[in-house]
Amino acid sequence: EAQVTQNPRYLITVTGKKLTVTCSQNMNHEYMSWYRQDPGLGLRQIYYSMNVEVTDKGDVPEGYKVSRKEKRNFPLILESPSPNQTSLYFCASSLGPKGRLLYEQYFGPGTRLTVT
């Protein structure tokens, strides 16, 4: 089954304790991305990657790191989490972009993170 998986689905942690949220897709997609969703703010893009070893900042990259060493995986790293990073996080993948075209993004089920 074609899907995007995220782990963990729920995480409660304390300020300053490094954590990693994993994301994996089995569709051979080139484009992968991380979003955070907060009430009233919609989805905001944190980082995106157009291919292996290529990552770019989105709208809200501060406090986050990513890496894309393999095509299928795109982990999100919080080196020193703070309470303002409490949010619902989504990973997504897409076939594109091909040239200047973008394609449908497939979203994972979400990771609810609470930082106390």
Added chain:
Amino acid sequence: GENVEQHPSTLSVQEGDSAVIKCTYSDSASNYFPWYKQELGKGPQLIIDIRSNVGEKKDQRIAVTLNKTAKHFSLHITETQPEDSAVYFCAASKNQFYFGTGTSLTVIP
């Protein structure tokens, strides 16, 4: 950067009526405009998308229109059903995605 505004934030319609959600964007370089539906506890799912070289696209009860000159695009859902109740997001993109703040649609049986 791009700024996407979405209206209304909430919308209630009677079953069988039409629903319209509108979005505006600021960056004329954006060339891809998807619409997503998000049900409670799930990730967003694409329902329809349109590229900048197309003015209108339809898929059964769902249609999207794009006015590049005015920088706005709209989602139209006809013959609404209770299962259409969800939160809908518009987005504008070139390589990076910018989402609207969402519209909570309730279809009253």
